[in-house]
């Protein structure tokens with residue numbers, strides 16, 4: 001069980017210099033075990049800053065972050081331990097690969113946890129399986145892989161630590177549609193098999209509609225909305241206001257309703273749209 | 287964080303010092319260093335100190351930033367002072383001691399000299415953007431072109447290096463965070479373990495530095511960059527009245543120090 005509670009978190013970069021900048025302001029939120037959360041927000045709204053506080057990579061300027069009631073910044077040891085429980089995959093993680101082979105790179109995290117050789121091997125295989133990295137790639141150099149393969153290896157490197165909370169900062173940025181869909185499916189698969197909390201930072205509304213149960217919307221360093229996709233996507237205007245969009249399906253549904261097509265219920269994923277259209281009798285075969 | 291290192295960093299501002307032509311500031315710094323190394327008596331030191339403080343005040347650089355920049359040099363300053371205290375002949379401050387009055391005087395002067403040297407050059411880099419600085423340097427060194435010194439290429443290299451220092455620092459920060467998230471430990475262990483722990487940072491850093499260099503070269507070539515010959519610049523540097531005034535003041539200051547040296551002040 002890992003419950004992360006964030007209280008009045010504020011972070012200021014380069015405090016006390018002319019470059020001082022407050023990236024997040026007074027953020028309070030609780031993440032419960034097993035949730036699947038998307039964090040949305042415009043560029044520079046503080047999403048990356050926020051997630052780096054959840055595993056003590058950044059220390060709060062003010063406020064606290066607790067995991068199961070314990071302050072994660074209490075001392076050096078708790079700061080180190082929280083990194084094993086909360087795994088963070090950075091934006092463009094492929095640039096952090098460094099080992100000679102793919103297998104060794106995935107093993108870097110477990111090795112730092114001082115696990116036995118067998119245990120490490122097993123975890124590497126398991127993590128690679130989750131993200132679809134074939135064993136034939138294990139002895140290749142990570143630098144020779146394609147962009148999408150590198151991304152998967154990097155994600156596997158974090159999954160191999162079996163975190164209770166898995167955070168991914170824009171895991172699909174710069175990938176083709178199929179590549180990003182597989183990665184999102186892999187992540188969902190990991191969550192279902194391991195019961196971990198998964199938090200994904202993303203700009204993709206369609207993914208958000210499809211893969212999560214809870215949406216947190218950041219705007220200029222604070223949380224503007226927090227709720228289920230139904231709740232959040234119902235506020236189209238407000239989303240537009242913070243520089244975001246609604247999913248394609250919701251857009252189409254809104255346009256159809258405007259033209260007098262009677263669509264029932266909340267519509268923001270492709271499946272929901274199809275179902276609503278069928279019910280409205282507009283689509284006979286698809 | 288690595289990023290908070292202020293050593294030689296540019297602080298944007300809009301004071302007279304910021305607006306001076308970079309060439310003026312470069313010449314002034316040279317004059318300042320000449321003056322500093324010719325200051326012998328206390329009078330001259332006081333004059334240099336006063337001028338430094340006035341320049342600091344005019345350029346509105348917060349003393350805290352100056353101290354921050356000085357911090358890494360403290361060890362060298364202290365060491366020089368200690369050596370001077372113990373290795374100067376003269377009258378001992380007490381019978382039988384090796385510490386002499388002359389030694390103390392020299393140590394204090396030495397400390398002042400190094401500190402002022404650093405602060406003076408900091409004032410230049412704090413108030414001049416790296417681009418302006420290399421532009422100014424290029425123009426000042428242009429006469430060396432006749433001696434077949436590749437001035438343009440050298441200053442271009444310098445400005446690119448300066449331009450990429452913050453980028454590389456940022457990159458190092460990011461890679462370090464990412465490896466820390468995977469449980470890497472950079473703080474404990476013996477020397478060999480720590481050196482080994484640097485590998486996960488250095489490899490990605492070099493890979494990305496080479497990638498960046500490659501991309502930059504391609505970008506420059508695709509914009510038809512072909513060296514300095516016949517190149518004009520977007521921002522023309524021009525001397526104005528304030529530059530002449532500043533240069534005259536600088537010359538007077540240096541002359542004053544020489545006069546004081548002559549009279550043993």
Ligand SMILES: Nc1ncnc2c1ncn2[C@@H]1O[C@H](COP(=O)(O)OP(=O)(O)OP(=O)(O)O)[C@@H](O)[C@H]1O
Pocket residue numbers: 013014021022023041042043044045046047048049050289
């Ligand atoms: N290391 C840093 N030093 C100084 N300022 C920073 C640093 N990292 C981020 N910032 C600033 O903090 C603010 C929030 O940045 P952050 O990276 O958290 O945004 P983001 O929501 O992740 O944006 P994006 O969607 O572009 O990734 C930005 O204004 C940014 O300029």
Ligand SMILES: [Mg+2]
Pocket residue numbers: 047048049091169
């Ligand atoms: Mg980000």
